Amino acid sequence: MRTEIEWVVQGIHEGFEGNLSIADFGRMARLSPCHMARLFHQETGLTPSGFLLAVRMEQARRKLLKSERSIADIADEVGYASLGAFTSRFTKVTGVSPGKYRRLSSLGSGIVDMVTGTEAPTYFTYGSVTGRTLRSDGLTREPVYIAAFPMSAVGRKATRCCRSGNSTDPWNIAHIPSGSWLIEAVSRTVGGGRHDVVVGQAGPFRITPGSVVNVDVVLSAPSKLRVIEPDRAQLGLAVPNLFNC
Missing domain, CATH: 2.60.40.1120 (Carboxypeptidase-like, regulatory domain)
Known part of the structure; x- marks a missing residue:
């Protein structure tokens, strides 16, 4: 991976909880924002904002599994000022709400949603x-x-x-x-x-x-x-x- 893009990746990992913008990504790479965005996509197959989303969601998942912090606190810690925005994004990405994700994880990784009320094998x-x-x-x-x-x-x-x-x-x-x-x-x-x-x-x-x-x-x-x-x-x-x- 190009050094400039490694700087951006590192910067996102270190500052994902902040309000990062395309201008911030450009400064991390010491390139113009547009040139940086093109290089980032060429090198990773992702946009910088897409990678930022991924890091935030991974951090949120870890916190939901490994801590007892409230979902509101976790949303704030991964860069979302609005609990509603965080919940909506997490649900869209993972398929379940943060609360349900935490509840299901407590039952083990092999748990699946069964059809309610059915007795069929x-x-x-x-x-x-x-x-x-x-x-x-x-x-x-x-x-x-x-x-x-x-x-x-x-x-x-x-x-x-x-x-x-x-x-x-x-x-x-x-x-x-x-x-x-x-x-x-x-x-x-x-x-x-x-x-x-x-x-x-x-x-x-x-x-x-x-x-x-x-x-x-x-x-x-x-x-x-x-x-x-x-x-x-x-x-x-x-x-x-x-x-x-």
Whole structure:
């Protein structure tokens, strides 16, 4: 990564709680704001504001999981003057509200939302997606984070996620409700060009009760990914460990 962009990345990590602007990003890089923005996107596949969002959401997630601070305090600590704005953004990015995220996390990482009031076996209520990831950068031992996103009612349903220990391992996402779903994957990479991550996308796929969909997801540079939910895609590209939910 270019030194100027590393300065911006470091500056965002150190000052994410502040009211950072495009002018601030330019000063960090010692470049004009427009030139810096072009370079940042070329180097990372993200806009500076998208990366800032990712860092803020990652910090908020960590605080929700590892502290007992109020959600209002956490919103302030990650740079949001308005609790409503923070709640809206967090919900759009992760699929659940901050309060629900904290409650679900206390039940364990494998918890899933069950259909209220149903006594039907899980197999007959949900479908699943299995697959493998393909990559050409040689980093087959690098873990891959895979998530399923609903195509409808985006932002109101929680994603289903999993982690593959390395790129050659098969993976499975179970307990996916009926509907159309998109699969996105992300993994870190080094020495493969201008980008720090490789990403992939497959679908949309139709999930029906009891169905098992098999897919191959090809990982490549972020610039080649056609995103359907920009905020979520940017978050995953910048902070892959959020997919380990």
